[in-house]
Amino acid sequence: MPLFRIRLELARTKDHPSGSTLHGYEFVAPLDERGHLSTAEWKANKTKCTVRRYAPGVPDEHGHLIDVGRGWHFDYDQDGYEDDEPLFKLDRHEIRVGEYLSITEHDGQLRPYRIALVVPV
Known part of the structure; x- marks a missing residue:
């Protein structure tokens, strides 16, 4: 199962009504054919599953x-x-371009992020 590079960009919020491509995350994760995270593959590739905020x-x-x-x-x-930073129900989400994920950030606020990119590493 391949690893994927995933980019999240801030979706619409009170402070950013149009969202922001300048606020985001890039991370690497193993995805199955349905776009779900694979715990077994993550265990085999933990050190490669990095994130940049x-x-x-x-x-x-x-x-x-x-x-x-x-x-x-x-x-x-x-x-x-x-x-x-917890990711809200990440195990249940399909990680596909255009979908949304929510992250509780350092300040305790839950913010929505749009999945902007999913490409094989």
């Missing part, structure tokens, strides 16, 4: 996609969970 005016953050047993998170510091 980007936004204007702040340094990029780099980390990993992790399965915490009760959902998927972006983890930027392996020594603690305070910086983790």
Whole structure:
């Protein structure tokens, strides 16, 4: 099962009524033929499942996609969970261009992201 590079761009929010291509995430994950995350393949490729968070005016953050047993998170510091960003029901979503995912960010706010790109690594 191949790994895919996935780009998420901020969808419409109160602060960004048109969304923003400048706020987003790029991450690598194994997807099955239906576009669902594969836990078994993730376990075999953990170190390759990286994430980059980007936004204007702040340094990029780099980390990993992790399965915490009760959902998927972006983890930027392996020594603690305070910086983790949970992805809302990622295990149930089809990861396809045009679909949406929600992420609880560092400030505690749940924000919507549009899937803008899904390509094999």
